[in-house]
Amino acid sequence: MDNDSRKGLAIFLRVIIVLLILAVLGVAGFIYVQIMDQKKERDQRRAAAQEIEVDKATATDSDRGKIIAEVATPTVATPTVATPVEPDREPKSWFDEVVIHKPHMTKNTISLQKADMSVFSEPASGEGSEEGKTNDPWASVTLRLNSVEGSINLHTPDEPSRSQELMSTYMILVDLDTDEIIAERDCEKPVSPASMTKILTVLTARDFISKDKLDDKFEITSDIIEYADATDCSCVGFRPGDKVTVRDLLYGTILRSGADAAIGLARYCCGDEQKFVDLMNEKAKKMGLAETTHFTNVVGLYDDELRCSMKDMAVILATAVQDDLLRDALSRRVYTTDTKYVFDENGYIVDDEDKKDDEKGTEGDAEEVEPTGIEIVNLFLYRIDDREFDGKVVAAKTGYVSQAGCCCASYYEANDGKKYVCVTGNSISTWKSIFDHASVYRSYTP
Numbered sequence: 547m548d549n550d551s552r553k554g555l556a557i558f559l560r561v562i563i564v565l566l567i568l569a570v571l572g573v574a575g576f577i578y579v580q581i582m583d584q585k586k587e588r589d590q591r592r593a594a595a596q597e598i599e600v601d602k603a604t605a606t607d608s609d610r611g612k613i614i615a616e617v618a619t620p621t622v623a624t625p626t627v628a629t630p631v632e633p634d635r636e637p638k639s640w641f642d643e644v645v646i647h648k649p650h651m652t653k654n655t656i657s658l659q660k661a662d663m664s665v666f667s668e669p670a671s672g673e674g675s676e677e678g679k680t681n682d683p684w685a686s687v688t689l690r691l692n693s694v695e696g697s698i699n700l701h702t703p704d705e706p707s708r709s710q711e712l713m714s715t716y717m718i719l720v721d722l723d724t725d726e727i728i729a730e731r732d733c734e735k736p737v738s739p740a741s742m743t744k745i746l747t748v749l750t751a752r753d754f755i756s757k758d759k760l761d762d763k764f765e766i767t768s769d770i771i772e773y774a775d776a777t778d779c780s781c782v783g784f785r786p787g788d789k790v791t792v793r794d795l796l797y798g799t800i801l802r803s804g805a806d807a808a809i810g811l812a813r814y815c816c817g818d819e820q821k822f823v824d825l826m827n828e829k830a831k832k833m834g835l836a837e838t839t840h841f842t843n844v845v846g847l848y849d850d851e852l853r854c855s856m857k858d859m860a861v862i863l864a865t866a867v868q869d870d871l872l873r874d875a876l877s878r879r880v881y882t883t884d885t886k887y888v889f890d891e892n893g894y895i896v897d898d899e900d901k902k903d904d905e906k907g908t909e910g911d912a913e914e915v916e917p918t919g920i921e922i923v924n925l926f927l928y929r930i931d932d933r934e935f936d937g938k939v940v941a942a943k944t945g946y947v948s949q950a951g952c953c954c955a956s957y958y959e960a961n962d963g964k965k966y967v968c969v970t971g972n973s974i975s976t977w978k979s980i981f982d983h984a985s986v987y988r989s990y991t992p
Contacts, residue, residue, distance in 0.1 A: 639753045640752060640753070640869060641749075641752070641753065641829070641832070641865075644865055644868045644869070645868065646833055646834060646861070646865065647720065647722055647725050647860070647861055647864040647865070647967075648725055648834060648861065649718070649720045649725055649726070649727045649857055649860055650725060650726065650727065651727050651730075652726050652727070654726070654728075655726070655727045655728065655729070655730060656728065656729040656730070656990070657729075657730055657731070658689065658712070658717070658729065658730070658731040659689065659731070660731065661686065661687035661715035661716075661731075661732065661972075662686050662687070663715065665683040665686050666683045684713065684974060687714075687715050688711060688712065688713055689711075689712055690711060690712075691711075691712055691985050691986065691989040691990075711981065712731075712982050712985055712986070713973045713974060713978040713981070713982055714731070714951075714953075714970035714971055714972055714973040714978070714979065714982045715732065715951075715971065715972040715973075716731060716732050716733060716735060716737060716855075716856045716953075716969075716970065716971035716972055717729070717731040717732075717733065717856060717968070717969070717970045717971075717982065717986065718730045718731075718733035718857055718860050718967075718968065718969050719966060719967075719968045719986050719987075719990055719991075720860050720864070720966060720968075721964065721965075721966055722864055722965040722966060722967060723964055723965060727857075728966075728990050728991075729986065729989075729990050730856075730857075732856075733855060733856040733857045733860075733969075734836070734855050734856075734857050735855055735856075736836070736838040736839060736853035736854060736855050737853065737854070737855070737856075737950060737971055737972070738848055738849075738852060738853065738854075738949050738950035739846060739852070739853075739854040739859055739945060739950070739953065739971070740848070740945030740946050740947045740950045740953055741780075741803045741845070741846040741944065741945030741946065741947075742854070742859055742862075742943055742944075742945040742953055742954070742955050742969075743841060743843070743844070743845065743846030743852070743854070743945070744799050744800060744803060744808055744844070744845070744846060744943060744945075745800075745859070745862050745863055745866050745876070745943050745955060746826050746829065746830065746841060746862050747799060747808050747811065747812070747826065747844045747845075748796055748799055748800060748811070748866065748872055748875060749829060749862065749865060749866045749872065750815075750822065750825050750829050751796065751811050751812070751814075751815050751822075752869060752871065752872055753815075753825075754814070754815040754816075755792055755796065755871075757871060760791060760792050760793040760796070761791055761792070761793065761884075762791065762792045762814070763789040763790065763791060763792075764789070764790055764791075764792060764795060764810050764813070764814045765787065765788070765789050765790075766784045766785065766786055766788045766789075766790060766806060766810055767786060768786035768787075770786075770805075770806055770809045770810060770813075771784070771785065771786050771806060773805070773809065774804075774805040774809075777805070777845075777847055779804075779805035779845055779847065780802060780803045780804060780805065781802070781804045781805055781806045781807075782794070782798035782802045782804035782806055782807050782883065782920060782922060783804075783806075783895065783920050784798075784804075784806045784807070784810075784885070785895070788885055789885075790883070790884070791883075791884040791885065792811070792814060793884060794807065794883045794884050794885055795807045795808075795810045795811040795814065796811060796871075796875055797875050797878065797881045797883075797922070798881075798883065798922060799811055799875075800875045800876055800878075800924070800943060801875070801878055801880075801881050801922045801923060801924045802922040803943075803944070803945070804922075805845045805847075808844045808845050809844060809845065811844070812844045819843070819844055822844060823841060823842060823843060823844060826841045826844070827840060827841055830858075830862075833861055833862070833865060834861075835854075835858040835861060835862075836855060836857075836858055838855070839853060839854045839855060839858045840852065840853055840854075841854070846945055846947070847947070848947040848948075848949045848950070856969040856970070856971055857969075859955050860955070860967045860968075860969045862955075863876075863941075863943070863955045863956075863957060863969070864957075864967050867940070867941055867957045873940075873941060876941035876942065876943060876957070877927070877940050877941040878924060879923060879924055879927050879928055879931075880922070880923045880924075881921075881922050881923075882918070882919040882920070882921050882922075883919035883920045883921075883922070884919060885919060885920070886917035886918055886919050887917055887918070887919075887920065888915050888917050889915075889918065896915075924942065925944075925976070926942045926943075926944045926954060926956070926976065926979070927939065927941075927942050929976075929980050930942070930956075930980050930983060930984060933980070933984040935958075935960075935984070935987055935988065936960055936961050936962075936991070936992065937958055937959050937960035937961050937962075937987070937991065938958070938959055939956050939957070939958050939983065939987070940957050940958065940959050941956065941957040942954060942955065942956035942957070942983075943955055943956075944976060944979065946976070950971060950972060951971065951972035951973055951974065952972075952973040952974065952975055952976050952978065952979045953969075953970060953971040953972065953973070953979065954969070954970055954976075954979045954980075954982075954983060955967070955968070955969040956968050956969075956983050958987050958991065960991050962992055964991070964992065966987070966991055968983050968986050968987065970982045970983065970986075
């Protein structure tokens with residue numbers, strides 16, 4: 547064998563040896579990864595077992611059987627999202643395509659003084675101070691907003707203070723084009739959002755409701771009405787046994803802030819309110835809201851654990867108005883339900899039994915009354931339409947519970963095309979909330 551042949555054979559053997567070494571290293575690496583994965587899984591099971599042992603020590607007898615069953619079956623990490631009752635729900639949510647606005651402070655953010663809530667612990671004396679003002683606690687949280695160049699206030703010199711006075715203790719104004727916080731007042735403090743909660747209610751329900759589902763029917767049950775009556779919630783006016791459309795539930799939740807509609811909407815989507823609330827919190831998590839933001843019911847009824855900041859509510863509204871259906875519901879000034887009723891001269895629904903009694907007591911042909919739907923309106927939008935702006939308040943949702951005062955979230959489009967969201971909380975009346983939003987938009991938007 548000549549020298550060239552020997553050299554070729556040597557090179558060939560070296561290549562074979564290198565390939566064998568690489569193959570051995572690859573197999574060894576694969577085995578190592580498998581061993582580490584098994585070790586990690588054992589560690590996770592051991593940690594879970596230790597946590598369960600702690601739970602067993604404090605659990606009641608009725609709970610221990612459930613805990614033991616959980617130990618016997620290793621848990622698999624799955625999302626804590628309720629399974630919808632609608633079998634043909636599309637797996638991909640519209641929510642996956644929206645822009646999540648995350649407001650942030652800048653060096654230009656105007657931070658108004660925080661309200662001193664301690665002054666509300668004592669009632670106002672009504673006596674005049676040295677400056678001639680009454681000792682009204684609200685005087686400490688009221689301030690005048692300064693006009694900026696281009697503000698409409700510069701063109702209304704008669705009584706500019708009426709549109710510049712801010713009564714809400716919490717406020718945020720966000721420029722949606724830049725996600726910058728233009729002005730704020732204690733906007734990150736978690737407080738009760740009251741019925742602004744219902745914006746997240748319809749936002750969550752939207753995953754279950756395509757436009758071809760709006761005519762689906764849902765039967766209102768007696769316990770829904772009893773709950774609304776017992777908690778003194780506002781209602782659309784549905785009655786037990788009514789088969790109402792999903793459209794009525796959606797629009798009734800927003801325009802009338804109806805507890806009967808909101809609970810019906812949750813049950814239509816999930817069959818159970820608590821499962822639906824879990825989905826609301828999951829939706830809030832996907833939007834990146836603060837850990838302090840948490841929801842416990844679909845209505846906004848006061849609860850110590852139901853908390854949301856003005857900043858997080860701005861994110862919720864900014865997300866909702868990106869959807870055509872939700873924006874239409876939030877921007878409707880008036881809506882008439884698909885469900886129709888007969889009303890008496892005082893505007894009350896005539897029950898079937900009352901109609902039978904009237905027919906028995908009427909001689910001759912009784913005048914037949916044409917059934918009509920319940921007309922509901924968004925009073926905030928109707929009232930703020932009377933204010934003058936260099937733009938338009940397109941959408942809004944109000945809320946009120948005694949512990950949170952009057953609050954509102956609104957979406958504004960300026961004439962120059964810029965878009966804003968304003969959220970206020972803890973004002974003394976709906977009218978004051980309207981003035982606050984008018985004041986903020988006039989003072990801080992072009």
